[in-house]
Amino acid sequence: MASFWDRLFGRTSERESSAQAAKRRLQFVLVHDRINLPPDIMAAMKQEILDVISKYVQVNEDSIDIALHPSDGSSLNLLVAEVPFTKSIVAPKPDIDEDDDLEEPTA
Amino acid sequence: MGGKVVTVTSGKGGVGKTTSTANLGMGLARLGKRVVMIDADIGLRNLDIVMGLENRIVYDLVDVVEGRAKVKQAMIKHKQFPDLYLIPAAQTRDKSAVSPADMVQLCNELRKEFDFIIIDSPAGIERGFRNALAPSDDILIVTNPEVSAVRDADRVIGLIEAENKGPARLILNRVKMELVRKGEMMSADDVTDILGIKLIGIVPDDEGVVSASNSGSPVVLNENSRSGQAYRDIARRLTGEDVPFMALDSGGGLLAKIGRLFGGGR
Numbered sequence: 264m265a266s267f268w269d270r271l272f273g274r275t276s277e278r279e280s281s282a283q284a285a286k287r288r289l290q291f292v293l294v295h296d297r298i299n300l301p302p303d304i305m306a307a308m309k310q311e312i313l314d315v316i317s318k319y320v321q322v323n324e325d326s327i328d329i330a331l332h333p334s335d336g337s338s339l340n341l342l343v344a345e346v347p348f349t350k351s352i353v354a355p356k357p358d359i360d361e362d363d364d365l366e367e368p369t370a
Numbered sequence: 371m372g373g374k375v376v377t378v379t380s381g382k383g384g385v386g387k388t389t390s391t392a393n394l395g396m397g398l399a400r401l402g403k404r405v406v407m408i409d410a411d412i413g414l415r416n417l418d419i420v421m422g423l424e425n426r427i428v429y430d431l432v433d434v435v436e437g438r439a440k441v442k443q444a445m446i447k448h449k450q451f452p453d454l455y456l457i458p459a460a461q462t463r464d465k466s467a468v469s470p471a472d473m474v475q476l477c478n479e480l481r482k483e484f485d486f487i488i489i490d491s492p493a494g495i496e497r498g499f500r501n502a503l504a505p506s507d508d509i510l511i512v513t514n515p516e517v518s519a520v521r522d523a524d525r526v527i528g529l530i531e532a533e534n535k536g537p538a539r540l541i542l543n544r545v546k547m548e549l550v551r552k553g554e555m556m557s558a559d560d561v562t563d564i565l566g567i568k569l570i571g572i573v574p575d576d577e578g579v580v581s582a583s584n585s586g587s588p589v590v591l592n593e594n595s596r597s598g599q600a601y602r603d604i605a606r607r608l609t610g611e612d613v614p615f616m617a618l619d620s621g622g623g624l625l626a627k628i629g630r631l632f633g634g635g636r
Contacts, residue, residue: 280553285517286560293524293564 290333294340298331305329312344320348372481373404376488376608377506378541380513381522383493386543387512389583390573390601391490392420393590394510397605399454400590403485406445408476409459410502411492412467418458422586423448432460435472441479455484465497470504477505486608495529503530508608509538510570515545515556524565539570541604546575571604572615573597 279287309329316322328345378391388411395407408431409417418424423446429439434457441457448454460467473489480487491502503509509530513523523540530536542558549555558572576597582589590601596616603613 282515282550282553282556282560285515285556286564289517289520289524289564292521296521296524297528 294331294333298340300331313346316346316348318352320351322346322348373484373487374507375477375481375505376486376508376510377491377502378488378510378512379491379499379502379526380493380511380519381495381526382513382519385512385514385519386573386579387493388416388420388490389579389588390510390512390541390543391488392417392583393588393598393601394605394608395454395456395486395488396421396448396451396588397590397601398486398488398608399448399451400602401605401609402453403609404453404483405451405486405488406455406457406480406484407488407490408457408473409490410468410473410498411490412459412498413461413464414492415459415461417490418446418456419586420583421448421456421588423456423458424586427458430458430460432463432467434476435468441476465492465501468501470500473501474505495526499526499529503533503535506535509536510541511538511565511567512541512543513561513565514543515550515558515561520556520561520564527565527567537567539568540565541571541573542569543573544575545572569615570607571600573600573604 309327312329313322313324313327326347330343332341332343334340376394378387378394380387388409391407395405398405407417407421409415410431411417412432415430418427426446429444431444433439434441434444444457445455446458448456477487477489487505489502489506492498511523511526513519527536527538530538540562542561545558546555550557558569562569574596576589576595578592578595579589579597582592582595582598588601589595589598590605592598599616603616606613
């Protein structure tokens with residue numbers, strides 16, 4: 264946390280310091296180093312996740328990003344999949360049961 | 371089982387492993403302990419010159435392992451400390467000349483007569499590292515607060531755990547407090563957070579370390595040096611003594627001191 268004196272002396276923490284960057288980057292790379300998942304296994308997992316998601320939404324395969332992230336406080340690491348999609352393949356039903364129930368009183 | 375085998379290792383080279391080994395060996399000898407140091411970096415002999423013993427080598431580690439010399443013949447006695455010895459590395463051979471089993475056997479013999487057997491591991495994670503690790507009771511990892519050194523230290527910690535050794539403790543070497551304060555160097559807390567092991571010492575970057583190596587008289591013997599003090603403290607911790615960590619933030623200029631006074635700092 265930047266104190267008044269830190270700010271006065273230009274030692275603000277608004278920008279990430281190089282020490283913080285070092286720590287953040289190390290924590291990221293060490294998740295990969297420690298789990299030691301071979302690239303072909305990682306690629307197979309990525310493909311399988313993609314196959315499942317593609318059943319429901321249209322996905323651009325090139326923009327999918329699956330990465331391991333260090334834990335944020337808890338002891339577990341995270342597998343984060345960023346999957347930008349364009350539109351759903353399964354068209355949403357116009358009338359879903361719950362909606363019907365809700366709309367009944369006004370109808 | 372007698373004496374304790376302490377292995378000093380790092381993964382990455384050039385982080386101060388040999389310097390730390392020399393200082394801890396002398397630090398323990400200063401406390402009256404019987405100490406023998408083994409340079410396990412076969413082919414790249416260094417511990418002898420850092421300790422000022424380079425002119426007295428006759429036999430080396432490989433001569434002992436291959437039976438050409440008795441252990442006693444290869445041990446070089448330090449002039450200043452009569453209970454401090456060095457078994458030097460061979461200079462003309464490679465790491466395959468010694469096996470992990472050879473090291474275990476040698477150390478078991480040495481345990482009977484010494485309180486501490488300190489092994490200077492070579493850099494890397496291959497045979498030489500395995501040799502240094504095999505007989506260890508206690509493992510010290512030397513690293514610097516830099517991304518490459520910390521990453522390699524993590525790799526070595528993983529290998530140590532896989533061998534059911536450890537837990538290793540960390541010597542964070544070449545810490546520049548001025549840079550840590552400015553957020554330009556990782557702090558000891560940052561590094562222990564990342565590596566998940568306990569700290570046994572923080573050694574500040576100190577010009578005295580190089581000049582001490584230059585003269586073959588390790589900095590631990592310099593009563594006025596802060597890094598010497600850090601090594602004296604680590605040596606005491608190795609004997610099981612509970613020594614508080616010294617405050618390292620007394621450096622810096624007057625303005626920095628005033629700034630810390632008001633701002634709290636770290």
